[in-house]
Amino acid sequence: MSRTLGYARCSTNETRQDVERQKRELRDMGAEEIYFEYDSGAKIHREELHRVLTDIREGDTLVVTEISRLTRSLKQLCDILELAENKRLYVRIGAFTIDCRKGRIDPMTMAMFQMMGIFAQLEREMTVDRIKSGLENARAKGRKLGRRKITVEDLPPKVIEFWPMYEAGEISKSVYASMCGVSRPTIYSYIALLSDQASG
Numbered sequence: 001m002s003r004t005l006g007y008a009r010c011s012t013n014e015t016r017q018d019v020e021r022q023k024r025e026l027r028d029m030g031a032e033e034i035y036f037e038y039d040s041g042a043k044i045h046r047e048e049l050h051r052v053l054t055d056i057r058e059g060d061t062l063v064v065t066e067i068s069r070l071t072r073s074l075k076q077l078c079d080i081l082e083l084a085e086n087k088r089l090y091v092r093i094g095a096f097t098i099d100c101r102k103g104r105i106d107p108m109t110m111a112m113f114q115m116m117g118i119f120a121q122l123e124r125e126m127t128v129d130r131i132k133s134g135l136e137n138a139r140a141k142g143r144k145l146g147r148r149k150i151t152v153e154d155l156p157p158k159v160i161e162f163w164p165m166y167e168a169g170e171i172s173k174s175v176y177a178s179m180c181g182v183s184r185p186t187i188y189s190y191i192a193l194l195s196d197q198a199s200g
Contacts, residue, residue, distance in 0.1 A: 002057075002059040002060050002061065003032055003033070003056075003057070003060045003061070004029075004030045004031050004032050004033075004060070004061040004062075004063060005031060005032070005033050005034075005035065005052055005055065005056050005060060005061070005062055005063070006023070006026030006027070006029065006031030006033070006034040006035070006062075006063045006064070007026075007034070007035050007036070007048070007049060007052050007062065007063075007064050007069070007070065008022035008023055008026060008034060008035070008036035008037075008064075008065070008069060009022075009036065009037055009038070009039060009041060009046070009048075009049070009069045009070075010022070010036075010037075010038050011038065011039070011040055011041070019036050019038070022036070022065050022069065023036060025065050026063055026064075026065065029063040029065075029092060030061070030063065031063050035048040035049070035051055035052040036048060037049070040072075041068055041069065041070075041071055041072035041073075042072045042073060044073060044076055049070075049071075053080065053083060056087060056089060057087070058087050058088045058089075059088060059089075059090075059101060060087075060089055060090070061089065061090040061091070061092065062084070062089055062090075062091045062092070063091075063092045063093075064091075064092070064093045064094075065093075065094060066093065066094050067093050067094075067113070067116045067117060068123070070093065071117070072123070073117075074114065074117040074118055077113065077114070077116075077117035078114065078117070081098070081105060081110065081113065084098060084100045084105070085100045085103060085104060085105055087100075088100055088101045088102070088103055089101070093113075093116075096112070096113070096116075098113065150189075150193065151193075152193060152194065152197050155190055155193070155194075156180060156181075156182070158179065158180040158181065159180050159182075159187075159190050159194075162176060162179050162180060163194055166191070167194075173187055173188070173191070176191075
């Protein structure tokens with residue numbers, strides 16, 4: 001029995017709502033199972049993409065909200081289309097469809113999707129160029145790049161409030177992190193900062 005598998009991707013885990021939106025749209029497109037991850041569309045080796053392309057079987061349907069979620073590499077898009085032909089898949093990317101259940105892609109459809117792939121890759125490369133240009137311009141003006149160094153004044157109030165309890169050995173690092181509502185790596189950096197301040 002054929003299945004409908006969905007794939008969703010977002011570049012960073014700071015915009016989880018974006019993936020949730022994609023998942024809702026994929027369910028509306030009939031996805032019974034959804035593979036999702038936070039990774040760059042330009043990255044060729046992505047764990048969940050590899051999983052869905054491995055798990056999908058002949059006659060199944062693959063649904064993606066837009067081509068840039070699937071890949072921003074024209075070469076990878078061509079590889080995926082070849083896989084779709086070999087596995088005789090039905091592929092839906094947004095409103096566009098590719099029916100490979102007869103074992104081949106119509107030449108016009110193939111050309112159209114390759115053009116979409118070219119634009120997805122071009123958009124990615126233009127974004128990278130804009131970022132590089134902006135960084136070079138900032139360096140030329142003598143600006144310091146990177147995150148501003150955090151100071152004690154930047155720490156959340158709860159970190160300061162519960163610091164005496166941690167310093168007195170009344171709570172562990174894990175409990176301290178939980179009480180402050182931050183992760184363990186974050187509390188480690190805060191502790192180091194406060195320790196330096198105390199010993200300075």
